[in-house]
Amino acid sequence: MSESKKWFSLDLDLNKKSESSGTCGCGNTQESCGSSHKQEELSAEEFYEAAINASIGDERKKDGFEQVFDVQMDRRDAFKKLTASLLIGAGAVSSCTSVVQGADSKEKAQIDWEEQFKGNYKLMTDDEKKQTVDRLMRSYELRTGKNINMSSKNAEEDVLFGYAFNISKCQGYMNCVTACVEENNQDRKSQMQYIRIHEMKDGKGFNFNEADDNYYHEVPAEGHFYMGTQCFHCDNPPCVDVCPVQATWKEEDGLVVIDYDWCVGCRYCMAACPYDGRRFNWSKPEVPENEINKNQHYLGNRIRKKGVMEKCTFCVQRSRKGKNPACVEACPTGARIFGNLLDPDSTIRWVLENKKVFRLKEDLGTEPKFWYFMD
Amino acid sequence: MKNKNLIYYLMLFIVVCFYSCKQEGEYHSITDKIEADQKPYHGNLSSEELLAGTDLIQIIEGEHTFLIPERKGQIKSYACIECHSKPLNEMKGVDSQKAHWDIKINHAALETMDCATCHNPDNMNNLKSLTGKDIDYNLSYKLCAQCHSRQFEDWKGGAHGKKVAGWAPPRASMTCVNCHNPHNPGFETRWPVQFNTQKVKERKDDLGH
Ligand code: SF4
Ligand code: SF4
Numbered sequence: 001m002s003e004s005k006k007w008f009s010l011d012l013d014l015n016k017k018s019e020s021s022g023t024c025g026c027g028n029t030q031e032s033c034g035s036s037h038k039q040e041e042l043s044a045e046e047f048y049e050a051a052i053n054a055s056i057g058d059e060r061k062k063d064g065f066e067q068v069f070d071v072q073m074d075r076r077d078a079f080k081k082l083t084a085s086l087l088i089g090a091g092a093v094s095s096c097t098s099v100v101q102g103a104d105s106k107e108k109a110q111i112d113w114e115e116q117f118k119g120n121y122k123l124m125t126d127d128e129k130k131q132t133v134d135r136l137m138r139s140y141e142l143r144t145g146k147n148i149n150m151s152s153k154n155a156e157e158d159v160l161f162g163y164a165f166n167i168s169k170c171q172g173y174m175n176c177v178t179a180c181v182e183e184n185n186q187d188r189k190s191q192m193q194y195i196r197i198h199e200m201k202d203g204k205g206f207n208f209n210e211a212d213d214n215y216y217h218e219v220p221a222e223g224h225f226y227m228g229t230q231c232f233h234c235d236n237p238p239c240v241d242v243c244p245v246q247a248t249w250k251e252e253d254g255l256v257v258i259d260y261d262w263c264v265g266c267r268y269c270m271a272a273c274p275y276d277g278r279r280f281n282w283s284k285p286e287v288p289e290n291e292i293n294k295n296q297h298y299l300g301n302r303i304r305k306k307g308v309m310e311k312c313t314f315c316v317q318r319s320r321k322g323k324n325p326a327c328v329e330a331c332p333t334g335a336r337i338f339g340n341l342l343d344p345d346s347t348i349r350w351v352l353e354n355k356k357v358f359r360l361k362e363d364l365g366t367e368p369k370f371w372y373f374m375d
Numbered sequence: 376m377k378n379k380n381l382i383y384y385l386m387l388f389i390v391v392c393f394y395s396c397k398q399e400g401e402y403h404s405i406t407d408k409i410e411a412d413q414k415p416y417h418g419n420l421s422s423e424e425l426l427a428g429t430d431l432i433q434i435i436e437g438e439h440t441f442l443i444p445e446r447k448g449q450i451k452s453y454a455c456i457e458c459h460s461k462p463l464n465e466m467k468g469v470d471s472q473k474a475h476w477d478i479k480i481n482h483a484a485l486e487t488m489d490c491a492t493c494h495n496p497d498n499m500n501n502l503k504s505l506t507g508k509d510i511d512y513n514l515s516y517k518l519c520a521q522c523h524s525r526q527f528e529d530w531k532g533g534a535h536g537k538k539v540a541g542w543a544p545p546r547a548s549m550t551c552v553n554c555h556n557p558h559n560p561g562f563e564t565r566w567p568v569q570f571n572t573q574k575v576k577e578r579k580d581d582l583g584h
Contacts, residue, residue, distance in 0.1 A: 156418050328537075
């Protein structure tokens with residue numbers, strides 16, 4: 001793709017101009033400029049409309065079965081539609097007088113187009129992964145004028161991530177929860193949290209029904225112990241099996257991940273997870289611009305949208321660089337241990353071999369890679 | 376005859392099962408998988424870059440070899456003999472400068488330990504073991520290990536305590552005094568760092584689950 005080069009041409013001046021959306025290239029404000037800025041803004045939607053019309057036309061108004069069997073299209077028709085869609089794809093429908101704005105919005109349209117019709121991340125080649133990540137970074141820059149750093153780093157060889165949680169150490173401080181929210185750009189409005197810390201009564205076993213995962217008093221409380229849950233990155237994950245579009249899968253290093261752009265939001269996986277590991281975006285996630293963690297991974301903490309599933313990824317953006325997940329780093333008591341299960345010299349392996357470990361609902365056969373142990 | 380055939384079939388069945396299982400790289404459990412695929416990690420990832428800014432020393436304890444943060448450089452008033460130039464009782468006077476006034480021991484019962492259990496008034500630059508041997512400040516964990524042997528075992532293996540940086544090798548673990556104040560080693564009770572008001576609302580409206 002020769003075009004892709006252009007997305008990286010860092011011209012801060014141009015971006016500043018496009019940020020102050022009231023002005024256009026001619027230096028005047030919207031009203032006096034004479035160009036139709038408002039329409040330009042609107043045309044993003046119209047653009048989609050036109051694009052979709054051009055590419056699938058009638059089909060979109062019918063569904064499923066009908067769509068496949070009912071479409072009659074002779075070659076001429078098909079050719080016409082194809083040309084139209086290509087023209088739109090190339091950003092040929094633009095009518096702004098401002099060259100700068102025009103170029104930007106053309107590029108935006110181009111990116112949106114390519115993002116709209118890209119494939120499932122799971123099936124992408126490394127090049128395609130890189131391209132989509134580049135597009136997303138550029139698109140963020142175009143929309144906000146700020147840069148983010150998004151990685152598409154694949155799983156490393158000879159690595160299988162695992163986690164151990166020391167029940168006798170956890171004091172219920174919840175530093176992990178805060179660190180996770182900040183690291184992973186979770187929705188502040190709905191106060192989404194991947195990690196839950198369950199306060200349980202001593203002598204009652206692991207009774208989740210009677211446990212409180214939203215306590216607010218001095219901790220550790222008399223006669224209680226604390227147990228953290230999050231996605232356990234099952235080796236045999238039922239959430240993956242039920243996804244109708246394969247938007248969620250297990251990576252080579254054992255991380256169970258989601259392609260937020262492929263997820264259709266059916267929430268089957270949420271129902272299938274026996275551990276309450278998944279969280280759904282009922283509304284558009286909101287993170288204040290200055291709090292956004294700009295070190296992102298496609299499969300990890302990049303900004304999600306409304307109507308998609310998300311969950312703990314063992315901080316894929318960190319763990320694939322050799323770092324510990326944010327929760328492990330933030331825990332003041334050392335209750336959280338993370339590492340490479342395949343490395344016999346790793347500390348997590350020592351824990352598994354020398355402490356009495358167990359997992360939740362082991363009888364389900366989900367094979368979580370998240371063990372609990374006590375001192 | 377019939378029996379023999381049956382046995383042959385059975386053997387064939389077992390062999391087929393065995394192969395079909397291994398060929399797909401599938402294992403019956405995660406522990407089988409770990410055992411089959413394990414090997415010491417010498418891959419691309421390393422914690423070296425993350426550890427670059429930290430002064431570390433290597434220790435060998437039993438079968439464990441790993442790094443811990445250097446300590447003496449972190450103690451503001453080390454070396455101690457810069458002040459402790461004469462015996463302790465000669466320094467206890469009204470006219471001399473007050474020091475360590477803020478240290479209160481909240482560790483074990485007073486019959487069990489006092490200052491001199493760990494500090495040697497005749498050699499302030501080193502710590503002192505229960506049998507009166509010198510222990511270097513950098514290796515203060517040896518002092519703790521005298522009583523806290525179970526924690527020591529867990530720490531050596533990696534079940535107790537935290538890593539300095541990432542999970543990737545080389546292993547660098549915090550030492551006892553990086554998390555525990557030796558004079559007051561327990562963790563305080565305190566308030567959780569956050570409270571989810573939205574969850575309360577959802578549960579009141581019975582929206583959540
Ligand atoms: S804990 Fe739940 S969401 Fe995570 S892998 Fe297992 S089934 Fe899937
Ligand atoms: S919500 Fe998304 S990830 Fe989950 S099953 Fe549906 S499509 Fe798959």
